[in-house]
Amino acid sequence: MEAKKALKKWLDNQATPSDMEVLELWPDFDIYKKIDAHTKEILLPEHDIASGIKALNENPLFNKPRQIKPAVITMSRLLKIDAVFVLLAISGVYLTTLPTNIQAPITSIQTIELPDSSKITLNENSRVTYKKYGWPFKREVTLDGEAYFEVAKGKTFTVLTPKGTISVLGTSFNVKMENDILIVSCFEGLVSVKANGIDTLVSAGESFSFSSFLENQKLYTSKPTWIFNESSFVDVPLKVVLLEIEKHYKVTVTTKNIDVTLRYTGSFTHTNLEQSLKTVTLPLNLYFSKVSENEVQIYNPKKQ
Amino acid sequence: MEKKPNICQEAVFNKIYKQQVQSLRNFMFFKTKDTAASYDLTQEAFLKLWQNCGKVSPSKAKSYLFTTANNLFLNTVAHKKVQFKFRQGVKKSQDNNSPEFLLEEKEFGQKLQKALNSLTQLQRTAFLLSRVEGKKYKEIAAIYNITEKAAGKRVLDALEKLRETIENL
Numbered sequence: 362m363e364a365k366k367a368l369k370k371w372l373d374n375q376a377t378p379s380d381m382e383v384l385e386l387w388p389d390f391d392i393y394k395k396i397d398a399h400t401k402e403i404l405l406p407e408h409d410i411a412s413g414i415k416a417l418n419e420n421p422l423f424n425k426p427r428q429i430k431p432a433v434i435t436m437s438r439l440l441k442i443d444a445v446f447v448l449l450a451i452s453g454v455y456l457t458t459l460p461t462n463i464q465a466p467i468t469s470i471q472t473i474e475l476p477d478s479s480k481i482t483l484n485e486n487s488r489v490t491y492k493k494y495g496w497p498f499k500r501e502v503t504l505d506g507e508a509y510f511e512v513a514k515g516k517t518f519t520v521l522t523p524k525g526t527i528s529v530l531g532t533s534f535n536v537k538m539e540n541d542i543l544i545v546s547c548f549e550g551l552v553s554v555k556a557n558g559i560d561t562l563v564s565a566g567e568s569f570s571f572s573s574f575l576e577n578q579k580l581y582t583s584k585p586t587w588i589f590n591e592s593s594f595v596d597v598p599l600k601v602v603l604l605e606i607e608k609h610y611k612v613t614v615t616t617k618n619i620d621v622t623l624r625y626t627g628s629f630t631h632t633n634l635e636q637s638l639k640t641v642t643l644p645l646n647l648y649f650s651k652v653s654e655n656e657v658q659i660y661n662p663k664k665q
Numbered sequence: 666m667e668k669k670p671n672i673c674q675e676a677v678f679n680k681i682y683k684q685q686v687q688s689l690r691n692f693m694f695f696k697t698k699d700t701a702a703s704y705d706l707t708q709e710a711f712l713k714l715w716q717n718c719g720k721v722s723p724s725k726a727k728s729y730l731f732t733t734a735n736n737l738f739l740n741t742v743a744h745k746k747v748q749f750k751f752r753q754g755v756k757k758s759q760d761n762n763s764p765e766f767l768l769e770e771k772e773f774g775q776k777l778q779k780a781l782n783s784l785t786q787l788q789r790t791a792f793l794l795s796r797v798e799g800k801k802y803k804e805i806a807a808i809y810n811i812t813e814k815a816a817g818k819r820v821l822d823a824l825e826k827l828r829e830t831i832e833n834l
Binding site (some may be wrong): 368369370373374375392395396397399400401402403404405406407408410413414416417420422423656 | 679682686687690691694700703705707708711712716717720749750751752773774777781792793795796797799800801802817820823824827828831832
Protein backbone atom coordinates (compact mmCIF):
# COMPACT_ATOMS: atom_id res chain seq x y z
CA MET A 362 0.00 0.00 0.00
CA GLU A 363 2.82 2.30 0.96
CA ALA A 364 4.60 1.38 -2.25
CA LYS A 365 1.58 2.25 -4.39
CA LYS A 366 1.39 5.64 -2.73
CA ALA A 367 5.07 6.25 -3.38
CA LEU A 368 4.64 5.11 -6.99
CA LYS A 369 1.92 7.69 -7.52
CA LYS A 370 4.17 10.41 -6.15
CA TRP A 371 7.01 9.19 -8.32
CA LEU A 372 4.79 9.36 -11.39
CA ASP A 373 3.81 12.88 -10.35
CA ASN A 374 7.53 13.69 -10.41
CA GLN A 375 7.27 14.57 -6.74
CA ALA A 376 8.81 11.54 -4.98
CA THR A 377 10.88 12.34 -1.87
CA PRO A 378 14.07 10.43 -0.97
CA SER A 379 12.10 8.41 1.58
CA ASP A 380 9.55 7.54 -1.13
CA MET A 381 12.42 6.36 -3.30
CA GLU A 382 13.71 4.16 -0.46
CA VAL A 383 10.34 2.46 -0.27
CA LEU A 384 10.20 2.02 -4.05
CA GLU A 385 13.74 0.59 -4.36
CA LEU A 386 12.79 -2.12 -1.88
CA TRP A 387 9.66 -3.01 -3.86
CA PRO A 388 10.29 -5.79 -6.44
CA ASP A 389 7.59 -4.52 -8.84
CA PHE A 390 9.35 -1.20 -9.16
CA ASP A 391 12.09 -2.70 -11.36
CA ILE A 392 9.87 -3.01 -14.40
CA TYR A 393 8.28 0.39 -13.87
CA LYS A 394 11.72 1.94 -13.68
CA LYS A 395 12.72 0.16 -16.86
CA ILE A 396 9.60 1.34 -18.70
CA ASP A 397 10.27 4.85 -17.51
CA ALA A 398 13.91 4.80 -18.59
CA HIS A 399 13.11 3.47 -22.04
CA THR A 400 10.22 5.82 -22.55
CA LYS A 401 12.47 8.77 -21.83
CA GLU A 402 14.57 7.73 -24.83
CA ILE A 403 11.81 8.43 -27.29
CA LEU A 404 13.18 10.45 -30.18
CA LEU A 405 11.45 13.79 -30.13
CA PRO A 406 11.14 16.00 -33.19
CA GLU A 407 13.35 19.00 -32.71
CA HIS A 408 11.42 22.11 -33.50
CA ASP A 409 13.49 24.71 -35.33
CA ILE A 410 12.28 28.00 -33.90
CA ALA A 411 13.76 30.27 -36.58
CA SER A 412 12.35 28.33 -39.52
CA GLY A 413 9.05 27.91 -37.68
CA ILE A 414 8.62 31.66 -37.24
CA LYS A 415 9.70 32.21 -40.83
CA ALA A 416 7.12 29.70 -42.06
CA LEU A 417 4.42 31.48 -40.05
CA ASN A 418 5.39 34.85 -41.48
CA GLU A 419 5.17 33.44 -44.97
CA ASN A 420 1.69 32.04 -44.36
CA PRO A 421 -0.84 34.26 -46.21
CA LEU A 422 -3.22 33.90 -43.25
CA PHE A 423 -0.64 35.27 -40.85
CA ASN A 424 -1.02 38.92 -41.82
CA LYS A 425 -4.78 38.89 -42.22
CA PRO A 426 -6.62 41.68 -40.44
CA ARG A 427 -6.46 40.68 -36.83
CA GLN A 428 -9.05 41.09 -34.10
CA ILE A 429 -7.33 43.67 -32.00
CA LYS A 430 -9.16 44.84 -28.94
CA PRO A 431 -9.36 48.59 -28.61
CA ALA A 432 -7.65 47.96 -25.28
CA VAL A 433 -4.25 47.63 -26.98
CA ILE A 434 -3.36 50.99 -25.56
CA THR A 435 -5.03 51.06 -22.20
CA MET A 436 -6.12 54.41 -20.91
CA SER A 437 -6.09 55.10 -17.24
CA ARG A 438 -9.54 55.36 -15.70
CA LEU A 439 -9.13 59.08 -15.14
CA LEU A 440 -8.30 59.60 -18.79
CA LYS A 441 -11.39 57.62 -19.82
CA ILE A 442 -13.59 59.83 -17.66
CA ASP A 443 -11.90 62.89 -19.13
CA ALA A 444 -12.53 61.61 -22.63
CA VAL A 445 -16.23 61.18 -21.89
CA PHE A 446 -16.47 64.77 -20.66
CA VAL A 447 -14.61 66.10 -23.67
CA LEU A 448 -17.01 64.23 -25.95
CA LEU A 449 -20.02 65.51 -24.02
CA ALA A 450 -18.69 69.06 -24.16
CA ILE A 451 -18.05 68.85 -27.90
CA SER A 452 -21.48 67.40 -28.64
CA GLY A 453 -23.03 69.97 -26.30
CA VAL A 454 -21.37 72.84 -28.12
CA TYR A 455 -22.42 71.34 -31.42
CA LEU A 456 -26.04 70.84 -30.39
CA THR A 457 -26.43 74.29 -28.82
CA THR A 458 -25.19 75.92 -31.98
CA LEU A 459 -27.61 73.93 -34.09
CA PRO A 460 -30.47 76.25 -35.08
CA THR A 461 -34.05 75.12 -35.51
CA ASN A 462 -35.78 76.83 -38.39
CA ILE A 463 -39.54 76.96 -38.61
CA GLN A 464 -41.46 78.53 -41.42
CA ALA A 465 -45.22 78.89 -41.52
CA PRO A 466 -46.89 77.87 -44.79
CA ILE A 467 -47.83 80.74 -47.09
CA THR A 468 -51.53 80.41 -46.47
CA SER A 469 -51.96 79.30 -42.88
CA ILE A 470 -51.07 80.05 -39.31
CA GLN A 471 -48.78 77.84 -37.29
CA THR A 472 -48.26 77.55 -33.55
CA ILE A 473 -44.89 76.51 -32.13
CA GLU A 474 -44.32 75.42 -28.56
CA LEU A 475 -40.84 76.21 -27.27
CA PRO A 476 -38.91 74.01 -24.79
CA ASP A 477 -39.99 76.17 -21.83
CA SER A 478 -43.66 76.05 -22.95
CA SER A 479 -43.56 79.56 -24.34
CA LYS A 480 -45.71 79.77 -27.46
CA ILE A 481 -45.15 81.42 -30.80
CA THR A 482 -48.01 81.81 -33.25
CA LEU A 483 -46.63 82.44 -36.70
CA ASN A 484 -48.71 84.40 -39.17
CA GLU A 485 -48.90 83.37 -42.80
CA ASN A 486 -45.61 83.29 -44.65
CA SER A 487 -43.48 84.12 -41.60
CA ARG A 488 -40.42 82.45 -40.20
CA VAL A 489 -38.67 82.01 -36.84
CA THR A 490 -35.26 80.54 -36.04
CA TYR A 491 -34.11 79.51 -32.57
CA LYS A 492 -31.65 77.16 -30.90
CA LYS A 493 -33.62 74.30 -29.43
CA TYR A 494 -30.82 72.68 -27.36
CA GLY A 495 -29.38 75.90 -26.02
CA TRP A 496 -32.84 77.15 -25.08
CA PRO A 497 -32.56 76.91 -21.29
CA PHE A 498 -29.44 79.11 -21.43
CA LYS A 499 -30.49 81.67 -23.99
CA ARG A 500 -34.06 82.44 -24.97
CA GLU A 501 -33.59 84.10 -28.32
CA VAL A 502 -35.67 83.98 -31.48
CA THR A 503 -35.02 85.48 -34.88
CA LEU A 504 -38.20 86.62 -36.60
CA ASP A 505 -39.03 87.38 -40.19
CA GLY A 506 -42.66 88.38 -40.76
CA GLU A 507 -45.34 88.51 -38.07
CA ALA A 508 -45.75 86.49 -34.93
CA TYR A 509 -47.58 86.56 -31.62
CA PHE A 510 -45.56 85.57 -28.59
CA GLU A 511 -46.82 84.19 -25.29
CA VAL A 512 -43.71 84.03 -23.16
CA ALA A 513 -43.40 81.84 -20.07
CA LYS A 514 -41.82 83.53 -17.07
CA GLY A 515 -38.05 83.11 -16.85
CA LYS A 516 -34.89 84.61 -18.21
CA THR A 517 -34.96 87.45 -20.69
CA PHE A 518 -36.70 86.47 -23.89
CA THR A 519 -35.35 88.22 -26.96
CA VAL A 520 -36.82 88.60 -30.42
CA LEU A 521 -34.38 89.69 -33.09
CA THR A 522 -35.73 91.40 -36.20
CA PRO A 523 -33.87 93.23 -38.95
CA LYS A 524 -35.33 96.49 -37.63
CA GLY A 525 -34.91 96.12 -33.91
CA THR A 526 -34.72 93.95 -30.85
CA ILE A 527 -37.57 93.22 -28.47
CA SER A 528 -36.84 91.84 -25.03
CA VAL A 529 -39.18 90.79 -22.27
CA LEU A 530 -39.32 88.70 -19.12
CA GLY A 531 -42.70 87.07 -19.49
CA THR A 532 -45.66 88.49 -21.33
CA SER A 533 -47.75 88.31 -24.51
CA PHE A 534 -46.97 90.51 -27.44
CA ASN A 535 -47.18 90.71 -31.20
CA VAL A 536 -44.34 91.62 -33.52
CA LYS A 537 -44.96 92.57 -37.13
CA MET A 538 -42.57 93.57 -39.86
CA GLU A 539 -44.39 95.30 -42.66
CA ASN A 540 -42.86 97.44 -45.39
CA ASP A 541 -39.74 97.91 -43.27
CA ILE A 542 -41.85 99.10 -40.36
CA LEU A 543 -41.63 97.24 -37.09
CA ILE A 544 -44.91 97.15 -35.16
CA VAL A 545 -44.84 95.85 -31.61
CA SER A 546 -48.12 95.37 -29.77
CA CYS A 547 -48.13 94.41 -26.13
CA PHE A 548 -51.11 92.51 -24.72
CA GLU A 549 -49.82 91.61 -21.31
CA GLY A 550 -46.90 92.74 -19.13
CA LEU A 551 -44.20 95.07 -20.42
CA VAL A 552 -42.02 94.91 -23.52
CA SER A 553 -38.77 96.69 -24.17
CA VAL A 554 -37.98 97.60 -27.78
CA LYS A 555 -34.73 98.82 -29.24
CA ALA A 556 -35.14 100.10 -32.77
CA ASN A 557 -33.71 102.95 -34.82
CA GLY A 558 -31.58 103.89 -31.84
CA ILE A 559 -34.69 104.42 -29.73
CA ASP A 560 -35.20 102.49 -26.52
CA THR A 561 -38.88 102.32 -25.60
CA LEU A 562 -41.11 100.46 -23.22
CA VAL A 563 -44.44 99.26 -24.58
CA SER A 564 -46.97 98.48 -21.87
CA ALA A 565 -50.06 96.29 -22.02
CA GLY A 566 -52.76 97.59 -24.35
CA GLU A 567 -50.33 99.62 -26.45
CA SER A 568 -49.04 99.21 -29.95
CA PHE A 569 -46.00 101.02 -31.32
CA SER A 570 -44.93 101.46 -34.91
CA PHE A 571 -41.22 101.97 -35.23
CA SER A 572 -40.56 103.72 -38.49
CA SER A 573 -38.79 107.04 -38.90
CA PHE A 574 -41.05 108.28 -36.12
CA LEU A 575 -42.85 106.59 -33.26
CA GLU A 576 -46.55 106.03 -33.58
CA ASN A 577 -48.60 105.00 -30.60
CA GLN A 578 -51.92 103.23 -30.86
CA LYS A 579 -54.38 101.76 -28.36
CA LEU A 580 -55.34 98.08 -28.46
CA TYR A 581 -58.87 96.87 -27.82
CA THR A 582 -58.37 93.13 -27.91
CA SER A 583 -56.58 90.76 -25.55
CA LYS A 584 -54.81 89.06 -28.44
CA PRO A 585 -54.01 90.04 -32.01
CA THR A 586 -57.08 89.22 -34.09
CA TRP A 587 -55.14 87.55 -36.91
CA ILE A 588 -54.47 84.55 -34.75
CA PHE A 589 -58.22 83.89 -34.73
CA ASN A 590 -58.32 84.34 -38.50
CA GLU A 591 -59.88 87.79 -38.17
CA SER A 592 -59.11 91.27 -39.35
CA SER A 593 -60.01 94.06 -36.95
CA PHE A 594 -60.25 97.80 -37.44
CA VAL A 595 -60.49 100.76 -35.17
CA ASP A 596 -62.10 103.85 -36.68
CA VAL A 597 -60.90 103.35 -40.24
CA PRO A 598 -62.54 104.36 -43.55
CA LEU A 599 -64.81 101.70 -45.07
CA LYS A 600 -62.59 101.75 -48.15
CA VAL A 601 -59.74 100.19 -46.17
CA VAL A 602 -62.00 97.46 -44.80
CA LEU A 603 -63.28 96.57 -48.25
CA LEU A 604 -59.74 96.34 -49.60
CA GLU A 605 -58.93 93.89 -46.81
CA ILE A 606 -61.94 91.78 -47.73
CA GLU A 607 -60.82 91.75 -51.36
CA LYS A 608 -57.34 90.65 -50.28
CA HIS A 609 -58.48 87.81 -48.05
CA TYR A 610 -61.27 86.34 -50.17
CA LYS A 611 -59.78 87.11 -53.57
CA VAL A 612 -62.99 88.78 -54.75
CA THR A 613 -63.87 92.15 -56.27
CA VAL A 614 -66.01 94.40 -54.12
CA THR A 615 -67.93 97.13 -55.91
CA THR A 616 -70.02 99.83 -54.29
CA LYS A 617 -73.17 101.68 -55.32
CA ASN A 618 -74.46 104.90 -53.74
CA ILE A 619 -72.08 104.57 -50.83
CA ASP A 620 -69.78 106.98 -49.07
CA VAL A 621 -66.60 104.93 -48.74
CA THR A 622 -65.13 107.33 -46.25
CA LEU A 623 -67.58 106.16 -43.56
CA ARG A 624 -65.66 105.22 -40.43
CA TYR A 625 -65.73 101.60 -39.34
CA THR A 626 -64.73 99.87 -36.07
CA GLY A 627 -64.97 96.11 -35.80
CA SER A 628 -63.58 92.91 -37.22
CA PHE A 629 -64.40 90.27 -39.82
CA THR A 630 -63.50 86.61 -40.06
CA HIS A 631 -61.27 85.15 -42.75
CA THR A 632 -63.23 81.94 -43.06
CA ASN A 633 -66.67 82.93 -44.33
CA LEU A 634 -67.23 85.63 -46.94
CA GLU A 635 -70.96 86.00 -46.38
CA GLN A 636 -70.52 86.39 -42.64
CA SER A 637 -67.73 88.90 -43.10
CA LEU A 638 -69.85 90.98 -45.42
CA LYS A 639 -72.67 90.90 -42.90
CA THR A 640 -70.49 92.04 -40.00
CA VAL A 641 -69.23 94.94 -42.07
CA THR A 642 -72.47 96.05 -43.74
CA LEU A 643 -75.05 95.58 -40.95
CA PRO A 644 -73.68 98.18 -38.48
CA LEU A 645 -73.62 100.73 -41.33
CA ASN A 646 -77.15 99.90 -42.53
CA LEU A 647 -75.88 98.68 -45.88
CA TYR A 648 -76.77 95.66 -48.02
CA PHE A 649 -74.73 93.37 -50.22
CA SER A 650 -75.47 91.05 -53.11
CA LYS A 651 -73.39 88.60 -55.09
CA VAL A 652 -73.00 89.72 -58.67
CA SER A 653 -71.00 86.72 -59.75
CA GLU A 654 -68.77 84.15 -58.11
CA ASN A 655 -65.90 86.59 -57.77
CA GLU A 656 -67.78 89.83 -57.46
CA VAL A 657 -69.79 91.36 -54.63
CA GLN A 658 -71.69 94.59 -54.65
CA ILE A 659 -72.45 96.69 -51.60
CA TYR A 660 -75.25 99.23 -51.83
CA ASN A 661 -77.53 101.49 -49.87
CA PRO A 662 -81.18 100.58 -50.61
CA LYS A 663 -82.51 103.93 -49.37
CA LYS A 664 -80.47 106.02 -51.71
CA GLN A 665 -81.61 104.72 -55.07
CA MET B 666 -0.97 55.69 -20.57
CA GLU B 667 0.53 52.34 -19.74
CA LYS B 668 1.50 49.91 -22.43
CA LYS B 669 0.73 46.30 -21.63
CA PRO B 670 2.44 43.47 -23.47
CA ASN B 671 0.09 42.27 -26.15
CA ILE B 672 0.37 39.19 -28.34
CA CYS B 673 -0.42 41.37 -31.35
CA GLN B 674 3.05 42.86 -30.92
CA GLU B 675 5.33 40.68 -32.96
CA ALA B 676 8.13 40.70 -30.38
CA VAL B 677 5.74 39.39 -27.71
CA PHE B 678 4.39 36.76 -30.08
CA ASN B 679 7.89 35.57 -31.03
CA LYS B 680 8.87 35.33 -27.38
CA ILE B 681 5.88 33.12 -26.64
CA TYR B 682 6.73 31.04 -29.69
CA LYS B 683 10.27 30.45 -28.43
CA GLN B 684 9.07 29.57 -24.94
CA GLN B 685 6.21 27.27 -25.84
CA VAL B 686 6.83 25.76 -29.25
CA GLN B 687 8.90 22.73 -28.22
CA SER B 688 6.59 21.52 -25.47
CA LEU B 689 3.59 22.07 -27.73
CA ARG B 690 5.34 20.18 -30.51
CA ASN B 691 6.06 17.28 -28.11
CA PHE B 692 2.45 17.28 -26.96
CA MET B 693 1.27 17.02 -30.56
CA PHE B 694 3.92 14.38 -31.25
CA PHE B 695 2.71 12.22 -28.35
CA LYS B 696 -0.77 12.42 -29.78
CA THR B 697 0.04 11.83 -33.42
CA LYS B 698 3.30 9.82 -33.14
CA ASP B 699 4.06 11.66 -36.36
CA THR B 700 6.82 14.23 -36.86
CA ALA B 701 5.27 16.01 -39.83
CA ALA B 702 1.72 16.03 -38.46
CA SER B 703 2.90 17.35 -35.10
CA TYR B 704 4.76 20.15 -36.89
CA ASP B 705 1.68 21.18 -38.86
CA LEU B 706 -0.60 21.14 -35.84
CA THR B 707 1.87 23.15 -33.77
CA GLN B 708 2.25 25.79 -36.46
CA GLU B 709 -1.48 25.95 -36.96
CA ALA B 710 -2.07 26.51 -33.26
CA PHE B 711 0.35 29.44 -33.28
CA LEU B 712 -1.35 30.85 -36.35
CA LYS B 713 -4.67 30.73 -34.50
CA LEU B 714 -3.06 32.49 -31.55
CA TRP B 715 -1.82 35.25 -33.85
CA GLN B 716 -5.21 35.66 -35.44
CA ASN B 717 -6.82 35.99 -32.02
CA CYS B 718 -3.99 37.96 -30.47
CA GLY B 719 -6.34 40.68 -29.28
CA LYS B 720 -8.53 38.25 -27.39
CA VAL B 721 -5.81 36.30 -25.58
CA SER B 722 -3.67 37.84 -22.87
CA PRO B 723 -0.01 36.72 -22.75
CA SER B 724 -0.59 34.90 -19.46
CA LYS B 725 -3.31 32.79 -21.09
CA ALA B 726 -1.31 32.10 -24.25
CA LYS B 727 0.05 28.74 -23.09
CA SER B 728 -3.30 27.20 -22.19
CA TYR B 729 -4.82 28.72 -25.34
CA LEU B 730 -2.14 27.03 -27.46
CA PHE B 731 -2.59 23.62 -25.85
CA THR B 732 -6.37 23.75 -26.03
CA THR B 733 -6.30 24.93 -29.64
CA ALA B 734 -3.77 22.29 -30.68
CA ASN B 735 -5.83 19.63 -28.95
CA ASN B 736 -8.96 20.76 -30.82
CA LEU B 737 -7.05 20.86 -34.09
CA PHE B 738 -5.85 17.33 -33.44
CA LEU B 739 -9.41 16.13 -32.84
CA ASN B 740 -10.31 17.49 -36.26
CA THR B 741 -7.69 15.35 -37.96
CA VAL B 742 -9.38 11.98 -37.98
CA ALA B 743 -6.98 10.06 -40.14
CA HIS B 744 -4.45 8.20 -38.00
CA LYS B 745 -1.38 6.82 -39.60
CA LYS B 746 0.09 3.62 -38.28
CA VAL B 747 3.31 4.99 -36.93
CA GLN B 748 5.55 4.01 -34.07
CA PHE B 749 7.77 5.95 -31.77
CA LYS B 750 11.47 5.62 -32.30
CA PHE B 751 13.97 5.38 -29.47
CA ARG B 752 17.53 6.49 -29.18
CA GLN B 753 20.09 3.74 -29.54
CA GLY B 754 22.51 2.80 -26.77
CA VAL B 755 20.20 3.11 -23.85
CA LYS B 756 21.60 3.30 -20.34
CA LYS B 757 25.14 4.37 -20.94
CA SER B 758 25.56 4.61 -17.19
CA GLN B 759 25.25 0.89 -16.95
CA ASP B 760 28.55 -0.93 -16.88
CA ASN B 761 26.97 -4.10 -18.08
CA ASN B 762 27.43 -3.93 -21.84
CA SER B 763 27.35 -7.65 -22.48
CA PRO B 764 25.75 -8.79 -25.76
CA GLU B 765 23.00 -10.53 -23.76
CA PHE B 766 22.20 -7.34 -21.93
CA LEU B 767 22.13 -5.26 -25.13
CA LEU B 768 19.88 -7.80 -26.81
CA GLU B 769 17.57 -7.79 -23.85
CA GLU B 770 17.43 -4.02 -23.94
CA LYS B 771 16.63 -4.03 -27.63
CA GLU B 772 13.85 -6.56 -27.11
CA PHE B 773 12.44 -4.50 -24.30
CA GLY B 774 12.42 -1.45 -26.53
CA GLN B 775 10.43 -3.29 -29.18
CA LYS B 776 7.97 -4.52 -26.56
CA LEU B 777 7.55 -0.98 -25.22
CA GLN B 778 6.84 0.28 -28.71
CA LYS B 779 4.04 -2.23 -29.13
CA ALA B 780 2.78 -1.58 -25.63
CA LEU B 781 2.61 2.18 -26.27
CA ASN B 782 0.54 1.47 -29.36
CA SER B 783 -1.93 -0.49 -27.29
CA LEU B 784 -2.65 2.49 -25.08
CA THR B 785 -5.49 4.83 -25.86
CA GLN B 786 -4.45 8.19 -27.27
CA LEU B 787 -5.41 9.93 -24.01
CA GLN B 788 -3.52 7.46 -21.82
CA ARG B 789 -0.46 7.58 -24.04
CA THR B 790 -0.31 11.37 -24.21
CA ALA B 791 -0.82 11.76 -20.46
CA PHE B 792 1.85 9.16 -19.74
CA LEU B 793 4.38 10.71 -22.12
CA LEU B 794 3.69 14.21 -20.81
CA SER B 795 4.46 12.84 -17.36
CA ARG B 796 7.54 10.75 -18.20
CA VAL B 797 9.15 12.57 -21.11
CA GLU B 798 8.12 16.12 -20.38
CA GLY B 799 8.34 15.62 -16.61
CA LYS B 800 4.98 17.32 -16.11
CA LYS B 801 3.13 17.09 -12.82
CA TYR B 802 -0.44 15.78 -12.55
CA LYS B 803 -1.55 19.34 -12.01
CA GLU B 804 -0.16 20.52 -15.35
CA ILE B 805 -1.66 17.58 -17.23
CA ALA B 806 -5.01 18.23 -15.54
CA ALA B 807 -4.84 21.86 -16.75
CA ILE B 808 -4.24 20.83 -20.36
CA TYR B 809 -7.20 18.48 -20.43
CA ASN B 810 -9.35 20.51 -18.09
CA ILE B 811 -9.79 17.54 -15.74
CA THR B 812 -9.12 17.09 -12.01
CA GLU B 813 -5.65 16.41 -10.70
CA LYS B 814 -6.85 13.06 -9.38
CA ALA B 815 -8.18 12.02 -12.80
CA ALA B 816 -4.90 13.06 -14.42
CA GLY B 817 -2.94 10.96 -11.89
CA LYS B 818 -5.16 7.98 -12.51
CA ARG B 819 -4.68 8.32 -16.25
CA VAL B 820 -0.89 8.21 -15.89
CA LEU B 821 -0.93 5.32 -13.40
CA ASP B 822 -3.39 3.32 -15.53
CA ALA B 823 -1.14 3.83 -18.53
CA LEU B 824 1.89 2.59 -16.61
CA GLU B 825 0.09 -0.52 -15.37
CA LYS B 826 -1.28 -1.23 -18.83
CA LEU B 827 2.23 -0.97 -20.30
CA ARG B 828 3.60 -3.36 -17.72
CA GLU B 829 0.81 -5.83 -18.35
CA THR B 830 1.27 -5.69 -22.12
CA ILE B 831 5.06 -6.04 -21.94
CA GLU B 832 4.85 -8.99 -19.56
CA ASN B 833 2.37 -10.76 -21.82
CA LEU B 834 4.40 -10.31 -25.00
